[in-house]
Amino acid sequence: MRLISLALLLTTAFALTGCNKRLSEVPAALPAASAAQDTNATARLRAEGDGLLALHRQIVVLMDGEATLPPAQRREVQALGQQLFHELLQRQQALADLALKPESLDATAGLLTRIESEPSWFDADRLAFKEVLGQLATGLKNAQTLDGIKLARRAQDDLDTLAEVEKAYEQELKEVFGGFAKRGIELKREKWTDYVAKLKTLHTREAVMKQHGAQLPAAADLAPEPAASGAMRGVAAKEREVFGDKLPPKTVLLTFDDGPHARYTDEILEILKRYQAPAVFFQLGQNLGKVGADGKIQPGNGSAVAKRVLAAGHQLANHSFTHGLMSKFELVKVKEEAANTEALLDAAGRNGDALFRFPYGARNDGALTTIEALKLRSMMWNVDSLDWSDPIPKSIAARVMAELDKQQRGIVLFHDIHARTVQALPLVLDQLAAEGWRFASWKDGQFVVSSDKPAAPPPMAAGELYRDSHALVIGINQYTAWPKLSHAVRDAQAMRESLVTRFGFRADNVTLLTDAEATRANILKALNERFGDSKRVRRDDRVFVFFAGHGSTRRLPSGREVGYIVPVDAGLNDLQADAIAMPQLQEVAEAITAKHALFVIDACYSGLGLTRGASPAADSNFARTNARRIGRQMMTAGGADQQVADDGPGGHSVFTWTLLQALNGKADLNGDGLITATELAAYVAPAVSSIAHQTPAFGSLPGSEGGEFIFELPTAQEPALSGAVAQLDDKASQFAAKLDEASTAGRQVAAAASGAASGVQVTIKGLDGKDQALAATTARVDPGARVAAQRANDRGLQLYRERRYDEAEAAFKEALQLQPKFALAANNLGFVLYRRGKFADASAWFEKAVEMDASRSLAWLNLGDARLQAGDEGKAMAAYKTFLELAPKHARATELQAWIANPSDTTRPKPL
Structure with a gap:
């Protein structure tokens, strides 16, 4: 039998910050100022911040209403806007680099104060500092000083508040930055209108274009409207360049400019791998390394990323060295830019056709002739994602699909240097797969369609819900000192199989520890090193932990009880040294970067006393709302001093067997194809408690903000019934029927499935041992x-x-x-x-x-x-x-x- 008990472990206080407040209302908790504050650093950060904000404002004014401009002026505005955006990225990087210097921490605190509370700034002004705050939150997190760690937390708090600002302006940002033409009158919030009106007292589009006039390419050197044939004025023959209009119908070639990027390029490679989609990466020489005056190559960190692009089966191509406006370069400079990047690409192992893409699409006959002399061929695009300017991933995806629908073929321009591109790409690829598009590559001077078979979405993908999934699954039968169990290992193996085959967890992301492997050291290593690695586990991921085995309780002199999960090598008499206390699991839960984490413990617990109530019921925008909320949840098999049945059907414990049945679809109580942790508990807890006389508990852990861990049911059709399909034996079949009958939620599944039920309310034990009512579903979802x-x-x-x-x-x-x-x-x-x-x-x-x-x-x-x-x-x-x-x-x-x-x-x- 499995037996574990846990009472109140510790008391934690939370200072909750309202997520709708303005950044100017966020308190500025500065660390103690140094007596010898670096005034020079303060002045430099102030100047850099002012320059960054001025550029941000100019881009807003420049792009406001650009969709209504005549085509030629619109192309001119977009070209200048993209150049200013590249300058904005450089300024953001320079500001972050300066703020991250150890000697600048006091000045950095002042910068954060300015971002939070500068009275002359609008909330929308602060969006200019989003990337800077992100780098500060990450870079300062590893600081060796308390002041640095405090600043990192403060930068993250600012980012969270800024996300609400961005959400408030979502529609306006899409209209201003997105360049996505619409017909009809669009109402705008007065707040945004006031913001733009204020900026127009400082800048006008004409003044911005005049100020940056030296950067403007000649109109004849700009790429034409995507719907045009692809010919350019000033270019002798269209055949000299590659355009998307030569692709077969419903075929797309994916291209990515401006990389390689230390993070986003690898994430894009993961997405392309899932969809088996080839791509061409047009890379900047300065991101690959340096070329000395003697022509000697000095590969940089980006060279390793480029090699991973090649190893993944994609093509590397030349995008110049500095991303300059090559139509205004002397021809010797054009040659130098292209040749140096060629040398770096060759050093990275580039093979295949030598392609070139002019930055901004700005080229003239002389520049084109110069790169042709280097055996390079220019490849343009006919579908521009505008991901460089549009901050809304869904808008980027909609734009790409709209252009592809119009042209029915295309070379698509993305940039692998933006987080929003990483978010938008799966949306585009899912739609391409749904509509039967094919992928193309470029080889031996011609387009090559990768397959006659249309693109297909990755199997068991988790859609937009999560970037990636991670799990630790533990099952222990053969204890060294504790009584042996019969089914814990089988429980763990079945859970792992369900995660991988049904819910799309990558096999190498699921750590399975059974019997002799499940030592205290190995469990803690997996929890801390794997889940505590921010490069492996990221914000949009989920983490699942399953434990099947023994547990126990130690009573402290104060009368408080501390619960433990028992590793395979634990002795009987020294839980503190040999077992893993629940406070350690709670610390892991709070330290995990992933937005959602769920701990499922097939052993007995009483309440944690640290819950913040059940998660709120889902609304019509549940998936989108839930994605913003941190979720830390736990479900346990039993309550204090209860024995948990280890002899359920199919060689499983009663709890795990019921859990597996629930994950097969029975816990999808509102028929939306998503099983939330609350729905899981609403089905499992009443069923198990009525059958096995144990009381499963469920609730939220410290650090949770109302988010829900989600299992997305696969949409792939299961095999047809035949004599080869296995069935449960009579005992298991009767058990399954009793579970459904016993479960309060289960009794309403059939009604909910037919649309008769508007919701399911279930009363179960919370982690604090008290009864709680779960609103497991809302109105019936119509999936079509x-x-x-x-x-x-x-x-x-x-x-x-x-x-x-x-x-x-x-x-x-x-x-x-x-x-x-x-x-x-x-x-x-x-x-x-x-x-x-x-x-x-x-x-x-x-x-x-x-x-x-x-x-x-x-x-x-x-x-x-x-x-x-x-x-x-x-x-x-x-x-x-x-x-x-x-x-x-x-x-x-x-x-x-x-x-x-x-x-x-x-x-x-x-x-x-």
């Missing part, structure tokens, strides 16, 4: 007929495995009502009828299945079996012959071939 049909089919499969044939039949019929041409559901309905001995009815549904989709080999096999059982050997043989043509290597092929060759009673097939 196709998705609803798939979910009804999945529910039928689960019910079939539990031998609940009446309910399974009803579920498959529901699927067919929602989607009448659903061949898989027709086959499955036929097989349920077949199992019940209704062979004629079963044959009719199998026939409908093969009429809908004649390629379904198992439906032909099932049809043959049903006809044979009904006594029609001739039709059975015909169905079997078709099956063998489709699946000649099936396990039953030899048996069927023998009967077809000699149709006697002795060789007659033995169907299920």
Whole structure:
């Protein structure tokens, strides 16, 4: 038996900051000022900050309303805007570098005070410092001084508040920076209108363009509107350059400019790998390294990133050395920029065609001739994501798809130096896959379509919910000193398999520790080193921890009890030294960078006394709202001094077996395809407590801000039913039915599935041992007929495995009502009828299945079996012959071939 108890562990106070306040209202908690403050650093930070803000304001004025300008002026404004944005990035980097110097900490505190409370600045002004704050929060986090650590926390608090400012201005930012033309009158918030009006008293578009006139390319040297043919004035022949209009229909070539980036390029490589999408990376020489006056190459850190681009199967290309305006360069400078970058690309191992892209698309005949003399060919684009200016990932994705829809082919321009590009790219690739687009690359002077098969989304992907998923799964049977358990290792193995195969956790991101591996040192190492690594686990990730094993409690002299999970090597008498105390797990939870973490403990606990209440019920914008909230949650198998059953069905504990059933879809109480931690608890806790006489508990841990850990149910269709599909034994089937009947939530699943229930309220134990009501769902979500049909089919499969044939039949019929041409559901309905001995009815549904989709080999096999059982050997043989043509290597092929060759009673097939 598993036994663990935990009482109140510690008291933690929280100072909650309202997330809607202005940055100017954030208190400025400066560290103690040094008597010898570096006034020079203060002055430099002030000057750099002023310059950065002035540039930000100029870009706002320049881009405001640019979508309404005539095409030629619009191209001119966009070209200048992109150049100013590159200058803005350089200023942001310079400001961050200066603020991160150890000798500048006092001055940095002053900079934060200015960002937070400068009275002459609008909230929207402070958005100019978002990237700087991000670098400060990360860079100062590793400081060796208390002042540095305090500043890091302060910068992060500012970032969190700034996110609310950005959210408030989301629509306006999209309109001003996005360059996304719309028709009709758009209402703007008075606050934003006031902000732009204020800026226009300081700057005008004409003045900005005049001030930066030396940076403007000649109109004849700019890229044309994307919808144009691709020819340029001032260029002799279009054939000298590569344009997207030569691509086959519904084909796209992805390109990324301005890298390599130390972080974002690798993240983009991960996304491209998931979608098996090739790309061309146009890289800046200055990001790759240096070239000495003697021509000697000095590779920099970016060179290693470039090598990873090549190792991932993508192409490297030349984007100049400094990202300068090459149409205004002397030709000798053009040659130097291109040649130096070529040398660095060659040093990184670049192979394949030598391509070049002019920064801003600004080139003239002389510049083009110069790069051609270096055996380079210019590649342009016809779909501009404008990710350099648009801060809204969904807007970037919408723009790209709108242009592709209009042109039906294209070379797409992205930049691998922006976080928003990382967020927008999966949205674009998902849509391309859904609409049947193909990917292309460039080889031997021509486009090469990677496959005749359209792009496909990655299997089991978690959509927009998480960037990546991480897990630690622990199961211990063979304890050294404690009583041995029977099923904990199997519980852990099944949980790992579910995470990887069903919920898209990458196998190398799931650490499994069983028996001798699950020592105290190994568990703590996995928790601290793996989850505490901010380079591995990032803000948009999730972390899941599962423990199956023993636990115990130590009572302190004060009367307070401390709970422990027990590693394999723990002794019986020294928990403090040998086991892992719950405060250590809580510290891990608070230190994790990921936005959502869920701890599931298959052992007994009483309350933590540290909860902040149940998570709020989901609203219509749940996924988007939840993405902003930190979530730290825990579910336990039992309460204080309770024994947790280790002998449930299928070689699992009762708790874990119920948990696995819930994750198969039973806990999706509102049918939206998402199982939140609250829904999971609402299903599991009542079911387990009614069956096994133990009291699972659920609640939030310190550091939680109302976010919900989410499991996204896969949308891939499961296999068709046939005799090879395993079912639960009678005992397990009866147990499953009792669980559903016992669970308060379970009793409403069927009603919720049909839209009858508006919500499920369940009372369970909180981590503090007190009853709490969970609002597990809100109004029924309508996923559309196709998705609803798939979910009804999945529910039928689960019910079939539990031998609940009446309910399974009803579920498959529901699927067919929602989607009448659903061949898989027709086959499955036929097989349920077949199992019940209704062979004629079963044959009719199998026939409908093969009429809908004649390629379904198992439906032909099932049809043959049903006809044979009904006594029609001739039709059975015909169905079997078709099956063998489709699946000649099936396990039953030899048996069927023998009967077809000699149709006697002795060789007659033995169907299920």
